[in-house]
Amino acid sequence: MSSESIAEYEVAYAKPKAFYERYERKEELQHATHYCPGCGHGTVHKMLARAIDDLGIKDRTILVGPVGCSVFTYYYFDVGNVQAAHGRASAVATAMKRSHPGSVVVSYQGDGDLSAIGSAEILHAANRGENITVIFVNNAVYSMTGGQAAPTTLIGQKTTTTPDGRNPLNEGYPLRVSELLATLEAPVYIERVGLGDNKQVAHADRAIRRAMENQVRGLGFSLIEVLSPCPTIWKMKPVDAQRWVREEMEKTFPLGVYRDRTKDATPRPMPKTAPALEALPGILGIDGDEDLAEDAVCATDAAIDLRVRVAGFGGQGVLLLGEVLAEAGLDAGLEVSWLPSYGPEMRSGTSNCHVRLAHEPIDSPLVTAPNVLIAMNEPSLRKFDANVQPGGWVIYNGEEFPPDCARQDVHVLARPFTQIADALGDARAANMVMLGALLEMTPGLPQASIDAALRRLVKNPKWVELDECALTRGRELAREVLQEVLQEV
């Protein structure tokens, strides 16, 4: 008999439950991560997984993965997973947290991701004090892409893009993210930890847990920067890379707590929950008796296949013209599409829109060959005139149609619509005079639908009155021309 024979063991440290049993990234190698031997990511993953286990939050954790070596976090963590575009993880995490306030959202990012392309996102997420946890893994290079210099690359450090070593005169100085973010008011907890030796590793484990706890308690923004070895790109043995973290990286990136307001912080109020789906029509003001398009019965038997291009300067009412037309079609139970197309300048730039109305479902909202072109100025005419379908109409805002634009195979209505509208009361109603002309040329839309559309889109009763007047005037002008056309035939 000996004590050995009855010795029993319990598991003290084992693979955290927050990891999947197997990683289905590939057919093979499902038992191991894709990380290189000695990679810091694996160690940080384990710390994060332990924190998730210990806090019992696996079922409400959302992990936002970055671009970089740790892009595959969703293969490893058995939690809710989102993979963000390069650098955007903290912005995506913001959305996740705000739309799921009860969840625990972690933005896991590397230094290329967070401190270069994502520097704006992290700065503003921190400045807003989002109640998220950011794990920032800093290894001083872009590793996944083969070792280019990052904002965090040390002075003198050789990378593929700084073959003679980083020169501050050329590439600037290493960006100290923790210090930078600690200048902001909102963050609750910012600490830089390392994976340089046992003591550092044990401390990093505790720091990550604290950062997660802060979020569970609703305190606000926490960021843990982890100085992490990359033996492959640094071309070192794992143990040497660990030492390099401790002896070299730490000089530039001193470890320590840069912000800790966890004691004074009070839980942030939960954001308002998103409205229920059923409440949306009310919020958007489209509830009540108004029929939605799918319920509407088509109110016209006329064959309608309108492909309209409306073009002019921004501010001429180009988009509204198209919108009224589309909205009227919608009201009449037709299939419609309205596609605005304008430059970044809202006024004085060019502006145009594509409108389609048809009985059949619309395949594409683009109108490359319109059967009606409404050109509110000469440049717009010149731009789109050649594309009008033969037999189609050009409605042009001008006294004279430029002779060099004339085509034998299209009908033209050229009038000084701006002056006509001015005579009616306001030059800005030119768009509605032109729309009136279009409606007269392409009959089929019930007047009731047009009235309803106008009232829906134009709120000011004075303008509704003027616009109705303008539409009538446009119809009159079109009738004159239509008679001429009929006489010609």
Added chain:
Amino acid sequence: MNAERQDRGLLRVNEEECKGCGLCVEACPPKAIAMGERMNHYGYRTAMYKGSGCTACGICFLVCPEPGAITVLRTVKRMVAALQTETGVAACASN
């Protein structure tokens, strides 16, 4: 006497998961882990427990980058075993 003394812990290395980085060997305070000579299926020399000395501190587990390559066990019922030995009560569990 040494044979009777129980270690506080025990270490298991999953040889299929270990990538042989050696961080655990470096980290282990009582130096109870060594690199094995044998290569695993994927061509990595893997870490191995020397068989004694583990204190179940868990630092090897924490530094190891692979989620499940290392499992650390902690001895329990050591007190019971000692007590039973002292009082001459026969071991209740026989292997």
